[in-house]
Amino acid sequence: MPPFKFDKIDRKILDILQADGRITNAQLSKDIGLSPAPTLERVKKLENTGIIKSYHAKLDTAKIDLGVNTYVMVSLKAHNKSNIDVFIDAINEVDEIIECNHVTGSHDFILKVITKDIASYQKLMLERVSEIEVVDSMQSMVILSTFKDSKVLPIPSN
Amino acid sequence: MPPFKFDKIDRKILDILQADGRITNAQLSKDIGLSPAPTLERVKKLENTGIIKSYHAKLDTAKIDLGVNTYVMVSLKAHNKSNIDVFIDAINEVDEIIECNHVTGSHDFILKVITKDIASYQKLMLERVSEIEVVDSMQSMVILSTFKDSKVLPIPSN
DNA sequence: ATAGAATCAGAATAATATTTGGAATTTTGT
DNA sequence: ACAAAATTCCAAATATTATTCTGATTCTAT
Known part of the structure; x- marks a missing residue:
């Protein structure tokens, strides 16, 4: 498997999901300027290729x-x-x-x-x-x- | 404001959301054995009191x-x-x-x-x-x- | 015991996620 | 440069989930 190249839009998705892991796909799609369907597709691909490993709540110790x-x-x-x-x-x-x-x-x-x-x-x-x-x-x-x-x-x- | 006491169910919620920050409220409610309504209420309270500070995607560096x-x-x-x-x-x-x-x-x-x-x-x-x-x-x-x-x-x- | 507060379930509604089909664009090989 | 193939996209339909609401139950402090 080649190391999977992500483009400018993917990078924006990654930035947003790092900052807010629970943003809705609807809002994410607005923020990056795509419709929900391809947005979701990109997120799934980032998850499936392992670029996004997981999502976590951050607590106040x-x-x-x-x-x-x-x-x-x-x-x-x-x-x-x-x-x-x-x-x-x-x-x-x-x-x-x-x-x-x-x-x-x-x-x-x-x-x-x-x-x-x-x-x-x-x-x-x-x-x-x-x-x-x-x-x-x-x-x-x-x-x-x-x-x-x-x-x-x-x-x-x- | 008193330092807010969370009970056994809240602790379970915190454990689950730390491990999987994007679990749906529906699934979370099943996992903790409550209906969706009070589950969501508890999550919101944990967020509002600042115990849950934020959610983040974890990437593969x-x-x-x-x-x-x-x-x-x-x-x-x-x-x-x-x-x-x-x-x-x-x-x-x-x-x-x-x-x-x-x-x-x-x-x-x-x-x-x-x-x-x-x-x-x-x-x-x-x-x-x-x-x-x-x-x-x-x-x-x-x-x-x-x-x-x-x-x-x-x-x-x- | 009893009033008040907190918590809950279940149902109704609103919003979102997800799927699907097909158009538009880009890529690739010749 | 060109056409086929692959990719990416949008829009609409459906499935799932989030959220709100109501009222019943449990808990708490007096």
């Missing part, structure tokens, strides 16, 4: 009592495939870890961890993450405040 | 040619309010920086940066970020691969 958000940088004892697999499998069991990226630099992984408070954060780290046998060291950055959290990616023009 | 994603840790020359304001204002101008968090630890901010390739990343950093006068130092972590990217927050049960 403070209002659902998730006050302590952190980034945690993790180093493994050795970075062979076996160890990485063990780590990934363990991470996937933990709902509070919502992101896990393998990164360059002096650490191996960076995690994003969402918890209710410091106590639950500490408990999670001590009992669930430190306990993963392949983990060597961890370094936490507690998020004090968030100044930008855009869900709109900068799609290149060409 | 590789397929839209955004192959280089990084975390960048930034230290400012001094962390007074004035400098922070200057920094935030500058960051908000840059579409490629989709997240900006003020954090504890040896750096001041952590950014998430989305670009097409290494060349565009370097250009962005040199010409847009390094140029911000209050920036002292930067340290990059390039994302090699993403093992988890969940849009579902672990809502505390009580």
